[in-house]
Amino acid sequence: MATVHSYGATQEVTGSCHLLQIGDVKILIDCGMFQGEEEEMNEKPFGFDAKEIDYLLVTHAHLDHVGRIPRLVKEGFGGKIYATAATMELAEIILLDSAKIMSEDFQTKYRKALRKGRETKLSKPLYEPLDVDKTFKMIEWINPEYDVYYELCEGVSFIYRNAGHILGSAFIELSYMEDEDSHTIVFSGDIGNNNQLVLPDLQKCSKTEALYVETTYGDREHQPISLTIEEFKDVIVKTLDSHGNVLIPSFAVERTQELLCLLREMYKSGELPKCKVFLDSPMATRATAVYRNYAQELTKQCQENVKEDGTVFNFNSLVYTETPEASKGINDIKSKAIIIAGSGMCNGGRITHHFKHRIWDKKNAVVFVGFQAEGTLGREIVEGAQWINVFGEDIIVKASIHTINGFSAHADQDGIIKWISNMKELKKVFLVHGEKETQKIFKKVLKEKLQLDAHIVAYGEKIIL
Ligand SMILES: [Zn+2]
Numbered sequence: 001m002a003t004v005h006s007y008g009a010t011q012e013v014t015g016s017c018h019l020l021q022i023g024d025v026k027i028l029i030d031c032g033m034f035q036g037e038e039e040e041m042n043e044k045p046f047g048f049d050a051k052e053i054d055y056l057l058v059t060h061a062h063l064d065h066v067g068r069i070p071r072l073v074k075e076g077f078g079g080k081i082y083a084t085a086a087t088m089e090l091a092e093i094i095l096l097d098s099a100k101i102m103s104e105d106f107q108t109k110y111r112k113a114l115r116k117g118r119e120t121k122l123s124k125p126l127y128e129p130l131d132v133d134k135t136f137k138m139i140e141w142i143n144p145e146y147d148v149y150y151e152l153c154e155g156v157s158f159i160y161r162n163a164g165h166i167l168g169s170a171f172i173e174l175s176y177m178e179d180e181d182s183h184t185i186v187f188s189g190d191i192g193n194n195n196q197l198v199l200p201d202l203q204k205c206s207k208t209e210a211l212y213v214e215t216t217y218g219d220r221e222h223q224p225i226s227l228t229i230e231e232f233k234d235v236i237v238k239t240l241d242s243h244g245n246v247l248i249p250s251f252a253v254e255r256t257q258e259l260l261c262l263l264r265e266m267y268k269s270g271e272l273p274k275c276k277v278f279l280d281s282p283m284a285t286r287a288t289a290v291y292r293n294y295a296q297e298l299t300k301q302c303q304e305n306v307k308e309d310g311t312v313f314n315f316n317s318l319v320y321t322e323t324p325e326a327s328k329g330i331n332d333i334k335s336k337a338i339i340i341a342g343s344g345m346c347n348g349g350r351i352t353h354h355f356k357h358r359i360w361d362k363k364n365a366v367v368f369v370g371f372q373a374e375g376t377l378g379r380e381i382v383e384g385a386q387w388i389n390v391f392g393e394d395i396i397v398k399a400s401i402h403t404i405n406g407f408s409a410h411a412d413q414d415g416i417i418k419w420i421s422n423m424k425e426l427k428k429v430f431l432v433h434g435e436k437e438t439q440k441i442f443k444k445v446l447k448e449k450l451q452l453d454a455h456i457v458a459y460g461e462k463i464i465l
């Protein structure tokens with residue numbers, strides 16, 4: 001009997017974790033962290049015994065897909081991990097960063113609790129940098145290539161296909177034998193938008209019987225990327241032409257590389273006014289190096305860049321500021337700087353320093369290019385806060401604030417439907433990785449457009465395939 005038990009990303013977008021059991025073989029698909037409102041779920045037991053998992057197949061390196069792997073290892077997982085080589089490298093960067101943030105948060109809370117005599121009540125971080133190290137050193141990682149058939153164990157095989165979501169991302173086509181019959185199931189992971197700057201399009205999947213599909217944007221269409229690019233260029237040019245500076249809070253993986261690609265294109269075509277572009281994020285700099293190392297997996301245009309300049313992203317105006325001193329040095333520049341810094345939602349990181357130095361000046365612009373979750377400083381600013389509090393100081397917001405939609409790493413409703421429409425023999429569709437209301441809308445559209453019934457998976461639900 002084959003079953004799938006879901007332990008995350010059910011009627012929500014974080015915590016991806018699905019346990020596929022075929023006979024006695026236990027295969028985990030992703031082991032992600034719950035984020036935002038669901039954060040406390042990370043503390044709860046997995047719902048299965050980590051020691052009994054034979055294999056972990058990772059779709060991509062986002063924290064909501066890999067964030068609980070060190071905990072899995074801590075709890076005794078001793079199987080093999082499969083992830084593309086790029087995913088493995090990005091996952092190490094992302095996990096180390098998350099372990100560092102959790103350790104620092106814990107230290108701050110600990111000092112406060114100590115003063116109240118409540119330090120014993122404090123729960124330890126989920127894992128520490130040392131646990132991340134162990135995850136990569138003690139566990140065997142295998143790096144499947146795209147479109148290559150692998151035998152996982154007797155009667156179970158899989159192929160990784162390019163999901164076009166972030167570098168290294170994959171959806172997994174898995175085949176297994178049951179009572180002498182062969183069956184197929186696809187786990188989408190997160191699937192990308194087509195016509196992107198950095199990544200090639202999502203690959204087609206020609207047939208499967210069962211599908212676990214993400215539905216993050218299953219209820220909406222993105223605006224065309226060409227429009228997004230025009231809006232972005234417009235703010236940049238106008239702000240620089242009037243001697244202002246542009247601050248861009250950005251996620252280290254994918255969005256930053258897209259921005260670098262776009263700015264490089266503007267530079268090459270002469271559209272970019274004379275300026276300095278600072279990538280002020282050590283994590284984004286490390287992630288960019290991984291993208292550079294896997295240039296063969298990027299778009300044709302990116303590969304052309306390499307032929308032309310020997311590198312994917314660099315151009316003369318671009319400066320990588322690694323050290324805190326170099327970062328502080330940016331403060332001396334009075335005008336015509338573009339500063340890309342983390343964190344993407346402004347709840348920490350170097351961007352908050354740049355806000356302190358520049359958000360009170362009306363000649364500057366803040367450009368949001370990614371989702372800002374409830375409760376973050378980014379959301380406050382996007383919603384029109386007139387004052388913000390950074391480092392205990394109230395600062396007036398006079399810079400112009402721009403939200404540019406359309407830079408999405410996820411397929412929209414039409415994108416998901418088109419992808420599913422290619423799958424022959426599809427009988428069972430399971431919706432995961434989406435808000436409940438979004439999933440209800442997507443379920444209806446799927447029925448109308450492709451005459452397919454879908455099931456919205458609940459937390460802890462066991463599906464018999
Ligand atoms: Zn993702």
Ligand SMILES: [Zn+2]
Nearest residue numbers: 013062064190
């Ligand atoms: Zn995700």
